Amino acid sequence: MNEIEQREENNVQGAGGVDLERIEKAVREILYAIGEDPGRDGLLETPKRVAKAYGEFFAGLHQDPSDHLSTTFDIEHDELVLVKDIPFYSTCEHHLVPFHGTAHVGYIPGPEGKVTGLSKLARLVEVFAKRPQVQERLTTQIVEALVEHLNPRGAMVVIECEHMCMSMRGVRKPGAKTVTSAVRGQLREPATRAEAMSLILGK
Ligand SMILES: Nc1nc2c(ncn2[C@@H]2O[C@H](COP(=O)(O)OP(=O)(O)OP(=O)(O)O)[C@@H](O)[C@H]2O)c(=O)[nH]1
Numbered sequence: 001m002n003e004i005e006q007r008e009e010n011n012v013q014g015a016g017g018v019d020l021e022r023i024e025k026a027v028r029e030i031l032y033a034i035g036e037d038p039g040r041d042g043l044l045e046t047p048k049r050v051a052k053a054y055g056e057f058f059a060g061l062h063q064d065p066s067d068h069l070s071t072t073f074d075i076e077h078d079e080l081v082l083v084k085d086i087p088f089y090s091t092c093e094h095h096l097v098p099f100h101g102t103a104h105v106g107y108i109p110g111p112e113g114k115v116t117g118l119s120k121l122a123r124l125v126e127v128f129a130k131r132p133q134v135q136e137r138l139t140t141q142i143v144e145a146l147v148e149h150l151n152p153r154g155a156m157v158v159i160e161c162e163h164m165c166m167s168m169r170g171v172r173k174p175g176a177k178t179v180t181s182a183v184r185g186q187l188r189e190p191a192t193r194a195e196a197m198s199l200i201l202g203k
């Protein structure tokens with residue numbers, strides 16, 4: 001039995017699947033390791049606060065993206081629907097520090113006319129962002145969820161981010177932006193893709 005199975009077996013579940021008690025213990029250890037005193041007044045509640053914050057940062061690990069795409073509407077629209085400039089925060093899985101920026105999510109509804117609520121596109125970004133991530137996988141997971149659940153003619157996700165692991169440490173290049181895209185179906189065709197990109201970039 002691996003550690004995750006063991007946790008489930010013991011039913012140690014905190015914030016929607018995150019083991020808060022375990023995080024608290026680990027944070028106390030980190031405080032000792034950096035030479036701090038977890039018993040001093042200002043730090044007494046810190047392990048609990050960090051655990052609660054981690055519960056939020058990683059809530060998406062325990063959420064199913066299909067929950068957000070199960071409500072669809074039959075709307076006659078066979079052209080691009082794009083929600084752009086969706087702000088989000090995620091956590092770099094290499095350093096466990098934030099990366100943040102904006103996501104642009106678009107699709108062309110499929111022949112069955114499955115159109116989702118606009119907010120659901122932003123919810124989809126949240127489900128995948130609230131996990132230990134790399135930007136490329138975040139981009140792909142969002143587009144693949146759209147393809148799987150809406151069966152669109154085309155789908156496209158563009159993400160622009162600043163990674164704190166490149167800004168506040170390591171190479172220290174604040175302001176450097178990473179742009180990733182994932183495109184499926186008809187949106188791969190040059191004219192359609194160009195139209196979507198010009199809508200995204202036309203700020
Ligand atoms: N491809 C990709 N790389 C990422 C992402 N987030 C962080 N990284 C990179 O992950 C790499 C990890 O490299 P390592 O050499 O193992 O770690 P490191 O010594 O901390 O590297 P430096 O950041 O260069 O100091 C770094 O180059 C980061 O910039 C991401 O979303 N996608």
Ligand SMILES: [Zn+2]
Nearest residue numbers: 092094095165
């Ligand atoms: Zn990183």
